[in-house]
Amino acid sequence: MAAAMAVLGSSILALLLAGYLAQQYLPPPKPKVIGVDLGTTYCSVGVFQPGTGKVEVIADQAGRKTLPSVVSFTDREILVGYGAQEVGDANPLNTVYDAKRFIGKRFTPEQLSDESSRYQFKVLYHKGDAQFSVSMNESFRVTPEFVGSRLLLELKKMAEDYLGMPVSKAVISVPADFDERQRNHTVKAAQLAGLDILRVINEPTAAAMAYGLHKVDVFNVLVVDLGGGTLDVSLLNKQGGMFLTRAMAGNNQLGGQDFNQRLLKYLYNRIYQRFGTLPSNKRDIHHLRQAVEAAKLNLTLSDTALIKVPISLPDPRQPAEVPTDDKGGQADGGIQVLLEETVSRDLFEELNRDLFEKILEPVREVLSRGHLDRYEVDEIVLVGGSTRIPRIRQVIREFFGKEPNTSVDPDLAVVIGVAIQAGIVGGSWPLQVSALEIPNRHLRKTNFN
Known part of the structure; x- marks a missing residue:
């Protein structure tokens, strides 16, 4: 009986050792899920x-x-x-x-x-x-x-x-x-x-x-x-x-797209102030949106961001008829300009000040419904790309008195x-x-x- 138990123990030990060696030296299996x-x-x-x-x-x-x-x-x-x-x-x-x-x-x-x-x-x-x-x-x-x-x-x-x-x-x-x-x-x-x-x-x-x-x-x-x-x-x-x-x-109507829209509206105002007209070509509008998104991302790391986009504007002296392409946008032509605008982080934060403060409304609500004081929260976890924005992190940090x-x-x-x-x-x-x-x-x- 003792001999049988010894053999069984040796077998189990060998199995465990084989498993350990397999984990150490054999290539791991591919993930299944x-x-x-x-x-x-x-x-x-x-x-x-x-x-x-x-x-x-x-x-x-x-x-x-x-x-x-x-x-x-x-x-x-x-x-x-x-x-x-x-x-x-x-x-x-x-x-x-x-x-x-x-x-x-x-x-x-x-x-x-x-x-x-x-x-x-x-x-x-x-x-x-x-x-x-x-x-x-x-x-x-x-x-x-x-x-x-x-x-x-x-x-x-x-x-x-x-x-x-x-x-x-x-x-x-x-x-x-x-x-x-x-x-x-x-x-x-x-x-x-x-x-x-x-x-x-x-x-x-x-x-x-x-x-x-x-x-x-x-x-x-x-x-x-x-x-x-x-x-x-x-x-x-x-x-x-x-x-x-x-x-x-x-x-469900607050996020990075809304922050972009505020900056895009600011750019439209600047374009109108300078040229007396606004872009209507869909390709140019798309490029403007891309530039705004890139500027927002750059402002998470830098104090300023340069927006530089060539656009085509309709001639304000001839507003009666604007030629259109087959997709409904303004066709190439009109006035060709290069939009160059330096945007600061301070300006971006000012344009979105009220939206950033809105983030605390649902925060206060969940604490109230959970019968919890803000200082009783053990861990604050940030998810989603828009939480990279420095001002948003600052708003959350100041509210809780601790780093997220x-x-x-x-x-x-x-x-x-x-x-x-x-x-x-x-x-x-x-x-x-x-x-x-x-x-x-x-x-x-x-x-x-």
């Missing part, structure tokens, strides 16, 4: 690397780790991401963005009319759902799930190119306030793209995991998610490895957390502490508009 952040403005995909325990956010061929959540329908093809963004100003009626705002959401005709009034593409009512009317060779309707599936197909292809093998399983994130129907329709979009969704995780929980908060001793976590078009603030309570969303508030956590790229925080969860679901080693979400089905999000 991808993590997907299907964002309102940008989306991304990542994988948890077995063996190293690191997350790799997958880049496209140009090295970009985020994909614009834009799909454009043309006579010849369906463009996705940056390609769709490029033709957006020239093809506005058939370029759909913000589809996530509509996915799985129920509307009355009046609600949908109000929601769709700020978009150039047509949003149609269909038995309580939203559909988009687009035209290629002929007009037809597409659903928000279809638009989402085209983005997910592109992310899936990026992952397959990176891994060198087919991908079929994923974990996906959704806003914490998504109801069961919205979650199901998000899963349906993934299924249309050939993805089997193993788990749906809330975006604030994913962000907390990206910051490693599932492995440290914290209790009250505030997640401020400010992207291109929406602001979401969530108060999480962490107990052991479980996260409970205690309160939510936000503004900025150790993770805010554009990639959600996808990093989702990829960690994908690694856990896929059984990748080294094993991570899993974060469980406690469903709070009675929770409602307060919206400030």
